[in-house]
Amino acid sequence: MAEEFDKEFWEQRYTGDQSMNPDRQPNPYLLSAARDLVVGSALDAGCGEGAEAIWLAEHGWTVTALDLAEGALQRARQRAAAHGSGITSRIEWRQVDLTGWKPADERFDLVCSNYVHPTGSHEEMVRRLAAAVAPGGTLLVVDHLRTDGHGHGHGHGHGTHTRSDEPMVTRAVDDLSAGIDTDEWEIVVAQEHTRIVAASDGEEKMLHDAVLVARRRS
Numbered sequence: 553m554a555e556e557f558d559k560e561f562w563e564q565r566y567t568g569d570q571s572m573n574p575d576r577q578p579n580p581y582l583l584s585a586a587r588d589l590v591v592g593s594a595l596d597a598g599c600g601e602g603a604e605a606i607w608l609a610e611h612g613w614t615v616t617a618l619d620l621a622e623g624a625l626q627r628a629r630q631r632a633a634a635h636g637s638g639i640t641s642r643i644e645w646r647q648v649d650l651t652g653w654k655p656a657d658e659r660f661d662l663v664c665s666n667y668v669h670p671t672g673s674h675e676e677m678v679r680r681l682a683a684a685v686a687p688g689g690t691l692l693v694v695d696h697l698r699t700d701g702h703g704h705g706h707g708h709g710h711g712t713h714t715r716s717d718e719p720m721v722t723r724a725v726d727d728l729s730a731g732i733d734t735d736e737w738e739i740v741v742a743q744e745h746t747r748i749v750a751a752s753d754g755e756e757k758m759l760h761d762a763v764l765v766a767r768r769r770s
């Protein structure tokens with residue numbers, strides 16, 4: 553097991569024996585954040601196998617989905633293809649390392665990033681993702697919550713592994729908004745949340761999440 557969650561690590565995750573649960577449903581924070589938004593353009597940064605990107609496309613969004621791992625994008629493309637051309641035509645998949653990525657001229661009505669652990673500074677990454685949000689647009693960032701049960705240092709972050717051996721870096725809720733200037737942003741949600749999900753080993757597990765939803769002032 554690599555110490556750093558680098559490209560090699562993620563490619564192994566997606567090409568190795570370990571299932572990443574291809575039937576996983578989009579996370580509930582996206583559904584909640586998107587519920588009241590006018591449909592437009594969305595960026596999913598660190599899209600993994602594409603559950604969120606596909607859900608957004610199904611609901612009329614035009615989606616740009618980024619991931620470091622070719623293996624993730626390959627699985628995501630396959631999964632999207634099963635939904636037909638109406639969905640695939642709405643999603644552009646891009647192989648991108650968010651560690652150095654900066655938005656070009658493009659701005660999105662919704663930018664989401666869920667459980668992405670860049671090898672560099674997470675705060676910097678959130679700041680760069682925030683810069684990709686259009687005025688009036690929404691930023692959603694979700695990560696594993698640091699609790700007493702985990703959070704011991706490992707590699708570059710605070711990694712630990714669940715029983716099903718999924719890599720996990722944990723953060724406090726405040727970590728997610730550290731790079732957000734409240735003069736420019738309204739914090740809509742900054743909270744801890746617990747939910748039960750089906751793990752890739754078929755068992756249920758409890759996820760403790762840190763969730764940030766922020767709206768860029770117009």
Ligand SMILES: C[S@@+](CC[C@H](N)C(=O)[O-])C[C@H]1O[C@@H](n2cnc3c(N)ncnc32)[C@H](O)[C@@H]1O
Pocket residue numbers: 557562597598599600601618619620621624648649650651665666667668669670671
């Ligand atoms: C734990 S998975 C989460 C996937 C998806 N967002 C979800 O919620 O299921 C983390 C994803 O982030 C991607 N990732 C990790 N580091 C990255 C980086 N520096 N740039 C882009 N993607 C990265 C990995 O390849 C992986 O697909």
